[in-house]
Amino acid sequence: MPQHTRHSLINVLLLWTAILSIVQVVFIVFYITAGHRGVPQNSIAVAPTRTMQFHANNTPSPPSEHGLLLGKGKMLSFLATDGTEAHDDDKRIRWLAKNPDATLISEGDVLAVKKDGYYFLNLQVTLRSCEEEKEHTVSLKWNNKLLLHGWINTKSCSTGLLGKVEELSAGGTLGVTLEPKTSINTSESETHLDIIYMRKP
Template identity: 60%
Template sequence: MLVLTYVHPNDTLTEAQAALSSAIGLTMPQPTQHFLIHVLLLWTTILSIFQVVVIILFFTDGHHGLSQNSSAVAPERTMQFHTPSSSSEHELLLGKGKMVTFKAIEATSKIKWVAMTPNSEGLISKEGESLTIKKDGYYFLNLQVTLKSQESDDQSVSLMWNKKVLLQGWINTKTRSTGLLGKVEVLPAGGTLEVIMQPPTNYINDTESLTHLDIIYMHKP
């Protein structure tokens, strides 16, 4: 027996709307999903704030550390400075050195000298026929002696330091001169320099370019 059922069109439309609403409900975010999104946003914000704080602290501590290091080094450098008592001593400490030139004025067994360089007393003082060293240091000694006439073929000239021979030469029979004699010595303060002639003579040529004693001083650290 065949049974026929009548379906009203409005019923079919109602079922379709219900199915659509159910499908839309599945695709919309649930309360749990909303909560996770909020947690994720909060965590991202916290990380950003933490990074900013770390960067600020890094640059602040670095600058403070450099300031402390500079202040710690500065006193050490300051202690190395030395204030000289005079401009002349300041030049000597800087390594500029000083040169003193002496000219012969007379001779017998020893040559008597006169300083041609101003302000030489602070370095070398003259006492009769002797020159007294007043500062410890390196000394470059340059000596030349020339005679007007030669009395002996074995005329010698010696530069003595506290009775010790530093330079020695002989008068050349043709030029009547020793030529240039030079040497570098470390000399302490208090010693004396003397130029001795053997045999003694008073025929010294006192022209400065021919008979002279030049001394260059350099500070010894």
């Protein structure tokens, strides 16, 4: 076989090998990207079917309980009133709801819980002034069970943020006590009780 013909065959084989390699790389890339897109494409294909069934049956959405859907929550914010002059012997802090919802939690020095559910409790108490030698404590109790407890930092005159998630049932009460009772800073940014309610599924 002449040298020229052998050289041409080698070039053809090299070209054919290069083309096959490129095709394989392209197929591998398409396979990998199609695998990543596979789940969303399937979910997109299923979603219209469910929507069409919903419209075909004219089934109303599940009724919400006072505007709360399953998995959704509601946030309540409570602002403190000083009230030291009214009941000096009572160590509880009186709370006024910024966005009241009497069907969920009442306001006052004792907060009555009206619904079963999961509650995220977030509390901060700040004094108007504090003394180095006096130690003040803040407690949040569910009935007689202590949920949150903190000390007033004498540098900031505040507990900082205290938080916890609890499952609470209707009929119980929440109360925040300050010992010893003293004047508190009632500014919303300094003293507040925030509660996020989630319905139990």
